[in-house]
Amino acid sequence: MTILEIVKHPNPILEQKCETVTKFDKKLSKLLDDMHETMLENDGVGIAAPQVNVGLRVAIVDFNEGQEPIEMINPELALFEGLDTDIEGCLSFPGIFGEVERPDHIKIKAQERDGSWYELEAEGYEARAILHEMDHLDGILFTSKISKYVTQEELDAMIAEAEAAETEEEQV
Template identity: 35%
Template sequence: MILKIIKLGEDILREKAEPVSEINDEIRKLADDMFETMLDADGVGLACPQVGKKLRMFVIIADDDVRRVFINPQIIKTSEQVCDYEEGCLSIPQVYETITRPQKVTIQAFNEKGRPFTLDADGFLARIIQHEYDHLEGIMYIDRGDKKFAEKTIEQFKKRAERAAEKSKLKEAKARKIAAKIAAKEAKNK
């Protein structure tokens, strides 16, 4: 099932996610739905807060095409070497910025079967892991870049949300008006 992706401006994206208490069929179904949602949106990673769930879990498919689920992850080591890469985010569509991050990470987590694992990652895989892990901490990639760019992006998404809310109000008012006309017509015909 394709889930709704939460956009910048929603509070859940700025909150720290809570540990998954039990890895069960419900969590596995959520992971499957997140993969489906991520692939439908042409993404490479998706964290629970991005689909409205305040849980410490994310899914990724990097350039090796391996589906990976990270439940209750902890980054335990990062390299001193860093690299720059232009990042984007499904919660901030069509906005990109060059972000500096450690080249390598070591992460511990549980998979969807409840088995613990440790993964040493570098390059693109390490970057996706760090990006998605940040979501669990309430951090967006724009927070790691230029402050003015972040402020501008936040303001832009705030205005988008305001326009969407106004459009929704107008649509609801129009629907009420049509419903009232139909009800009046039906009452007249009785």
């Protein structure tokens, strides 16, 4: 597998609508494998093809929690409910974080690397990550949805606070 270069903003490919995948072949499988390896190498939880300079409707989300990565080819949003605001970042915008409002519960329809269709329901952080990557496929950047920017220091403080609360709960 190959570690690919992450495209950084303001590269124009990040704001272009991607093309539908029509060939499900070894080249697509290699792209998916390389994207996944690139995402892990860069400590991401999601990556979309335009972030590695490929204009195809291909994205991956992986929380590294013992589950298989979610590979989404030609994904479509079938249902969305509820709203939640949380902090997001992006591999193509290093050091930029902000509060983004997104649906809290979603259902998508997408294709596997062999072309077969599947449906997936997700909520919370998983739904957020999937929607963030799907936005990339339509040339929509998370910075266009930020309601409030957050500094690295503020983010670090929030993470430390959440971890402290979690440790406190475990001790109870």
